[in-house]
Amino acid sequence: MSAGSSIRVWSYAKAGAARDVMQLERMPAPEPAAGEVLVDTKVSAVNPTDVKRRTTGRELGRFARIIPNNDGAGIIVAVGEGVSGERIGEHVWLFAAQAGRPHGTASSMLAISSTLAIELPKSASFADGACIGVPAATAWHGVLGDGAVAGKTVLVTGAGGRVGRYGVQIAKAAGAKVIALSRPAKSEELARLGASTTVDYTAPGLADRLQAAAPDGIDRVCDAALALTLEHGLPALNPRSVIAAYASDLNPAPVLPFGQMLYANIALKPFSIFALSDSQRAAALAGVSELLSAGKLRHHVGARFEFDQMVEAHEAVETGQVDGACLVGVR
Known part of the structure; x- marks a missing residue:
């Protein structure tokens, strides 16, 4: 990323209904820390857990502002210290991006632990990757x-x-x-x-x-x-x-x-x-990735939205309108 560049994010600073608390804004582009990768987000997913986190505000005591959504998929564009540069350009699916941290996938870019950005097989689309996650x-x-x-x-x-x-x-x-x-x-x-x-x-x-x-x-x-x-x-x-x-x-x-x-x-x-423990989480992510690579997982997409419709996507999940994955394209 060039100096002074910015990204688009959806965020909230208080608990409540999506329409009342979520806002679209710009912020400086993050830099990957040691052990992290910087991902150009292509698809974000809204899960019930993301809605519950926002409506209860359960992590706002730890963070002043939260960028929601745990799952998504994208392309690694930079790496932090200790991560192989060979990962740049890799297509990845993301897991638990907003769990215990303030920056989820409702963002045009995010820095995340390299272990939570798992390589997508060539046969899988970004939408496939965003479906699996949590x-x-x-x-x-x-x-x-x-x-x-x-x-x-x-x-x-x-x-x-x-x-x-x-x-x-x-x-x-x-x-x-x-x-x-x-x-x-x-x-x-x-x-x-x-x-x-x-x-x-x-x-x-x-x-x-x-x-x-x-x-x-x-x-x-x-x-x-x-x-x-x-x-x-x-x-x-x-x-x-x-x-x-x-x-x-x-x-x-x-x-x-x-x-x-x-x-x-x-x-x-x-x-x-x-x-989960680190070893339990690693086993689950590796197991899911193996099944995805083998073509043994079918995905059920219930709704698709554009990035500017993030509020509507959250509302659709919150009101039970979506049967299946709720995906948001990030452009």
Whole structure:
């Protein structure tokens, strides 16, 4: 970057609705620090986590102003000390750009740790790269975070959502039998992604229907609906099974049936993708990248916006209008 150059960013300095707090502005172009790369952003993605961060303002106590959005894709145009110059010109997908720091992908350029800018295979577009990020890494850890699942039965709750769609594909690619928990309208799509059965979570008798769908029992749950799993799913789980839970939006304070879990040695492992250890995060990113390179991940784009429409993109995710990835072109 030349001296005095600037970039366009969307930012907010207080919590609230997108239209009330987000503004488009210019700021000096960043310089990559040691261990960082400078990325010319091509596509930014808006995920539910980005909306929650803005509406709650949960990181504004640490930063005066935040440039949102964790996921995206672009081209490395400069590198900091300790990063090989051979990376310049590399097409990359970005992970957790705004987690624990103020500068996300709602920006025409950003400096980010080299480890969080992962090379895109030549077969993948910038849109593909922007889709995966947090949803695919969450799904990978939810399915494979404790090792192989080949020959096992994996239940993916919230299977029709951003994370769930990847969870179904990752479990299928790993050799598992996949049970999807979703609305019936998504059963055909989920079958194409690899689910052997889709169970309707809205109909009565969920516990019985889960047992019927998995007569040999369920070994692992990639779980977006912990309260539902604890209330209805335990009879279908095998002894020593694992519930890897990353959300419980229907009830954020579920009742834990401790005795039932204790005597079956059912392990509950809540996790946040942003709080994984370095080795866990590296495994998830490498695993997602391998599947992307092998052409084993399909992406579901629900909406596309231009950079000047960032507010509308955030509003679309916040109001539940987008079924799939919400992508914003950056020009």
